[in-house]
Amino acid sequence: MDRKKKKTIILLAMILLLVVANGAASAWNDKSEKKKEKEAEASKIYLTDASDITAYSYSDGSQNMSFAKVDDTWEYDEDNEIPMNQDTVQSTADAIRQMEAVRELKNPDQLSDYGLDKPSYTIQFQDNDGVTTEILIGNGAGENYYATVGDSGKVYTISSGFQDYLQFDLTNLVQYDTVPSIGSGNLKSVTITENGTDTVYEEDDQVGELAGGFGALSLTDCANYHASAEELAEYGLDESQRITAKAVYTDSSDKEQTFTVYLGKTDDAGENRYVMVEGSDMVYRISETVAQNMISIEETGK
Structure with missing residues (x-):
């Protein structure tokens, strides 16, 4: 074998080794990333973890909003002729059915110490098995809020951002008629x-x-x-x-x-x-x- 051909074979072998090494590194990184994601998910704490919900309501003590899913369409209980923005109402349903906690308090005191005897918000939902669950949200805890589920006696903190899902202004939940894009060009x-x-x-x-x-x-x-x-x-x-x-x-x-x-x-x-x-x-x-x-x-x- 001449010298030039030998160098070419060696070069090709090195390239092949690099490709294999990069592929292995990429596979390892993907596996490592998936492992981290799995571990992160496993470390999360959920107050609720329903596969699906068919109805929910929430109240701040003076205002109440309630919705039910009828034939896969969310309807407003007070007036089911008003078309609801399905994405908006569904996003609240998803946040309620799987409510993530920031942390769970160990050996909590009385619920009244967290404002959970007179909650700021009361949420109820019904899952697809017909089981009704109640969530109470109490006082603020820094950037978070205290919360509990049913009569579990457990106390959690949840992100204050959860309040954004509790819309009491109906105008933010209605599906309005759409206007097509019309201009002088079309x-x-x-x-x-x-x-x-x-x-x-x-x-x-x-x-x-x-x-x-x-x-x-x-x-x-x-x-x-x-x-x-x-x-x-x-x-x-x-x-x-x-x-x-x-x-x-x-x-x-x-x-x-x-x-x-x-x-x-x-x-x-x-x-x-x-x-x-x-x-x-x-x-x-x-x-x-x-x-x-x-x-x-x-x-x-x-």
């Missing part, structure tokens, strides 16, 4: 129907003006979660009174879509207008300026 035409008369805007300059209104539309200020026919008339949103704004636009896949909004009366101050989305029972308030920008252009004043 808005093709707008048809305004008022008193039985259609006005179609499809010239570039006209569409450009109206795109500003649709682009600024935000449906977050809800006036009524499910308006009755009588209430719609009061808002000016019944069929005989409302103005219809139908936008034709292209979505991110360049497919043509339509988005239709009904506009009713202004509120008592005249600063906001009642609106609703076609196919929805929810009534919103939007700025009168935004409303006018959706239905009128400067050239015609229409």
Whole structure:
């Protein structure tokens, strides 16, 4: 074997050894990382550890919120017609069903010493076996809070961040109607129907003006979660009174879509207008300026 060929074989062998060594090191690191994760998980302390829950409620002594899962959909017990933001309500359910403790107190004193006889929050949940569990959250403990489960007598501390899951403002839990992304680049035409008369805007300059209104539309200020026919008339949103704004636009896949909004009366101050989305029972308030920008252009004043 000549010298050059021998050097090549040695070099290839060294490269192979390096590849094997790197592979082994990578496998060892992965195994070590998984071991650390397993050990970290094993060291965690949980007040609750249910596989799933079907209902839960929480109270701060003056306010109460309760939810139940019906056919895999979370509903608000006080009014099951109000659509809930499923991700938000589920995230609270997950935090309750597996509540992690910062630590467990050894040989705790009386529950009253931790404010657990008159808790700041009381939580109840029902698991998928129908078992109901109660959690009490008491006084603050530095950056944490004291907590106990049922009549276990055990006292834990939990992160103060858990309070973020206990939302008492319904507006933070509702699933509002979505507004598609509409701008001058993808808005093709707008048809305004008022008193039985259609006005179609499809010239570039006209569409450009109206795109500003649709682009600024935000449906977050809800006036009524499910308006009755009588209430719609009061808002000016019944069929005989409302103005219809139908936008034709292209979505991110360049497919043509339509988005239709009904506009009713202004509120008592005249600063906001009642609106609703076609196919929805929810009534919103939007700025009168935004409303006018959706239905009128400067050239015609229409």
